[in-house]
Amino acid sequence: MTDLTVDFGNALDAEATPGVSEGALERLDERVGRAHETITAGMADGEFGYASLNLPERTDADRITGTVSGIDADHVLTVGIGGSALGAVTVSEALGLGDRHHTLDNVDPAETRRLLDSLPLDRTAINVVSRSGTTAETLANFLVVEEALEEAGVDWTERTIVTTGQEGPLRVAAEEYGLPALDVPEGVPGRFSVLSAVGLVPAAVLGGDIEAVLDGGRAGREALLDGGSLFDYPGYAYGAVSYALEQRGATVAAMLPYAESLEPFAEWFAQLWAESLGKDGLGQTPARALGATDQHSQLQLYRSGRHDKLVTLVRPRERPEVRIPETEVEGMRYLGDTALGELLDAEFEATEASLAAADQPNVRIELPRIDGPGTGRLLFDVEAACVLAGELMGVKTFTQPAVEWSKRASRGLLGGGEFAEADAVAEKTTRIVGDE
Amino acid sequence: MTDLTVDFGNALDAEATPGVSEGALERLDERVGRAHETITAGMADGEFGYASLNLPERTDADRITGTVSGIDADHVLTVGIGGSALGAVTVSEALGLGDRHHTLDNVDPAETRRLLDSLPLDRTAINVVSRSGTTAETLANFLVVEEALEEAGVDWTERTIVTTGQEGPLRVAAEEYGLPALDVPEGVPGRFSVLSAVGLVPAAVLGGDIEAVLDGGRAGREALLDGGSLFDYPGYAYGAVSYALEQRGATVAAMLPYAESLEPFAEWFAQLWAESLGKDGLGQTPARALGATDQHSQLQLYRSGRHDKLVTLVRPRERPEVRIPETEVEGMRYLGDTALGELLDAEFEATEASLAAADQPNVRIELPRIDGPGTGRLLFDVEAACVLAGELMGVKTFTQPAVEWSKRASRGLLGGGEFAEADAVAEKTTRIVGDE
Numbered sequence: 001m002t003d004l005t006v007d008f009g010n011a012l013d014a015e016a017t018p019g020v021s022e023g024a025l026e027r028l029d030e031r032v033g034r035a036h037e038t039i040t041a042g043m044a045d046g047e048f049g050y051a052s053l054n055l056p057e058r059t060d061a062d063r064i065t066g067t068v069s070g071i072d073a074d075h076v077l078t079v080g081i082g083g084s085a086l087g088a089v090t091v092s093e094a095l096g097l098g099d100r101h102h103t104l105d106n107v108d109p110a111e112t113r114r115l116l117d118s119l120p121l122d123r124t125a126i127n128v129v130s131r132s133g134t135t136a137e138t139l140a141n142f143l144v145v146e147e148a149l150e151e152a153g154v155d156w157t158e159r160t161i162v163t164t165g166q167e168g169p170l171r172v173a174a175e176e177y178g179l180p181a182l183d184v185p186e187g188v189p190g191r192f193s194v195l196s197a198v199g200l201v202p203a204a205v206l207g208g209d210i211e212a213v214l215d216g217g218r219a220g221r222e223a224l225l226d227g228g229s230l231f232d233y234p235g236y237a238y239g240a241v242s243y244a245l246e247q248r249g250a251t252v253a254a255m256l257p258y259a260e261s262l263e264p265f266a267e268w269f270a271q272l273w274a275e276s277l278g279k280d281g282l283g284q285t286p287a288r289a290l291g292a293t294d295q296h297s298q299l300q301l302y303r304s305g306r307h308d309k310l311v312t313l314v315r316p317r318e319r320p321e322v323r324i325p326e327t328e329v330e331g332m333r334y335l336g337d338t339a340l341g342e343l344l345d346a347e348f349e350a351t352e353a354s355l356a357a358a359d360q361p362n363v364r365i366e367l368p369r370i371d372g373p374g375t376g377r378l379l380f381d382v383e384a385a386c387v388l389a390g391e392l393m394g395v396k397t398f399t400q401p402a403v404e405w406s407k408r409a410s411r412g413l414l415g416g417g418e419f420a421e422a423d424a425v426a427e428k429t430t431r432i433v434g435d436e
Numbered sequence: 437m438t439d440l441t442v443d444f445g446n447a448l449d450a451e452a453t454p455g456v457s458e459g460a461l462e463r464l465d466e467r468v469g470r471a472h473e474t475i476t477a478g479m480a481d482g483e484f485g486y487a488s489l490n491l492p493e494r495t496d497a498d499r500i501t502g503t504v505s506g507i508d509a510d511h512v513l514t515v516g517i518g519g520s521a522l523g524a525v526t527v528s529e530a531l532g533l534g535d536r537h538h539t540l541d542n543v544d545p546a547e548t549r550r551l552l553d554s555l556p557l558d559r560t561a562i563n564v565v566s567r568s569g570t571t572a573e574t575l576a577n578f579l580v581v582e583e584a585l586e587e588a589g590v591d592w593t594e595r596t597i598v599t600t601g602q603e604g605p606l607r608v609a610a611e612e613y614g615l616p617a618l619d620v621p622e623g624v625p626g627r628f629s630v631l632s633a634v635g636l637v638p639a640a641v642l643g644g645d646i647e648a649v650l651d652g653g654r655a656g657r658e659a660l661l662d663g664g665s666l667f668d669y670p671g672y673a674y675g676a677v678s679y680a681l682e683q684r685g686a687t688v689a690a691m692l693p694y695a696e697s698l699e700p701f702a703e704w705f706a707q708l709w710a711e712s713l714g715k716d717g718l719g720q721t722p723a724r725a726l727g728a729t730d731q732h733s734q735l736q737l738y739r740s741g742r743h744d745k746l747v748t749l750v751r752p753r754e755r756p757e758v759r760i761p762e763t764e765v766e767g768m769r770y771l772g773d774t775a776l777g778e779l780l781d782a783e784f785e786a787t788e789a790s791l792a793a794a795d796q797p798n799v800r801i802e803l804p805r806i807d808g809p810g811t812g813r814l815l816f817d818v819e820a821a822c823v824l825a826g827e828l829m830g831v832k833t834f835t836q837p838a839v840e841w842s843k844r845a846s847r848g849l850l851g852g853g854e855f856a857e858a859d860a861v862a863e864k865t866t867r868i869v870g871d872e
Contacts, residue, residue: 005872009865082732106729109758109776111696137728139768140760140779147761169767237869251742252721260547271733278737285688285737285745287723292573293542295842296518297707301714301721303838306687309721322545324576325583331605332575334852340545343576343850350845353861402739406731409786414779416770425789429445433673436441
């Protein structure tokens, strides 16, 4: 059993402004119970979106490992964007494989060229991911990567894995060239797909233990199913407290992990939260941060700015040991013969206390350690928190209509069809200061 | 002359909610004129903080290049945190040197070990930066790095550069071991120090043209001195519009550069903005993003969430050319024989238009290209914007009192002295869900 704890003591109204009272949470828990029925019924029926919470059970690690086993590679280059990249990066990094997992999740020509020039292409697996198989950035990059491999004398058809839906150009290409292919699971939006092939292929290619990640997800799923109350299940505790605090004015969700290997987790969280809950004039704005680094940057604002933020501090209970050598230099001596992890944990606790002393609400999430099970559990519980928050807010958690507008506009601008949205671009109001 | 433009057409009240009227801006411009007098007088007197805006004139590129010339290195490892690291990373990345500039700006044992294991230590320059010379994270990492070099049989005293103030443990160490040393300039807070040795040493070691960066800064400074109105100088336009929009409810500042090499710029901005303006219950919360990647993540929220964000889109007018190969695959053909940069620019314009169509305020910043002068100009003008915004808000832009509390608490926890703040840590209110 992989445990995870959520501590919301510093988000109670006795400690923080805004804060929520125990009484309000007890009343809210009745709504959590009803939302739990909706969520578990959706899971049982495999309903769109809710089906995401079944992935730890449904994903077949052996099938993923088997499918990629024909590709011998030291590096993986993921070609995908948004939900097709962030989860995979999060998993690889948490498993310590981040140095060998690279992504093309943008269409910046300078970065694309830099990356393709720096990789040993004959030792790199190309991991192309798009649910629809029509994502413009992903297809454009895929064409550029294919050409780069050809120019380097590498047969791209022998090094490419495709993860996509049942139809679309990518599925067609996979069949035409006989590429190993995996399915984007049905009923699962991209940002909820990390515990499927979408999130696990790169780690599998690099020899990571993806079954362990699924184990962590399963522990979260069991805790969810056993729960039904915000006072029992940490995922619901986090989702309900976030909702209650947003209602009371905490419209920013600052995610502050104290571990470099969880930096992509903060990015993944930002997508999950913004795209799921940012609708109907609601939704917290995610602010991604990193402890202790951002203490020297964002903490001034978090402590003395508006009381409009819920800061979430995340840490593992156990870290690798790196000792700080002893020193005789005055003013440095107190650091000698401690460990870097002790210093980091002291900073974690100091930051948390400094926010509390300023009545700024914050929540602590702890996991046993940053490994496969810990990561799987964290990802699952935060997904469950997001689904619960969406139920409580009354928004359509699993859609993203506002993303589509600009897709049509950019497609129109590139001559990929007639779209009224493209005309709006030409009508921009300008008010320019400076010489062009 | 390196130009930069700020276009606030989409932040006017005719286009956006919240938005500012032309009339309100004209009235505000009278206050901008008075603030300009304060700013230029502070610059002339070298007053604390305002002195930062003189750095393009005062920084001696030859002295920096000369000081580091004795160190022959393929890589630079910067040991510093916050203002001692972010600016340097921003400059190196913009100059295309980011792959060889590494940072230890955290005390995560896993990351420290990973980085030290992966670097060729005998070909790496160690760049230690701390104004006070007492920053715990920096000193701890410096001790660990010293030991790692010794264990690898490398004489760290021959590969280490120190940038620090006139006193403190680092200055003592530099003198004791005869290390090349540069000064953190007087009167300049860390987050405003990018256009000094603090921001330029790594690029100088790696052969970058740091004089070109200063050239860009000088162009910004001349434009500031020639200006005095938000309608003339782009830096003031950005600062004044940000202030006006925050007053009207845009309490989040989303920074969205459309260039991977400006990703650290968004981090640098986040520090500058949060630490300078986040005080007295005021200050926008910076949200760092990256185009086009975050269109698939944050755009849903930016378009359909609360109207509490000012989104700033930044792009170069000129990009390197990477063609997208032609293809016969149905549904991908429209991408063929365009360039990645065209696709990225189409997405930039589409995102901007999609925000405008949803009445969400946004500002466009454009620079000629991402190179030394363009970067120097961008950094300078955004610093000037921040200084102006601080004047208009009436906050103490150049101090960061809230960061100090947690420094004392963590020092107390580690046994580095008696601090009342450390006791507050023990008194934390806990409300834990989940098994520990």
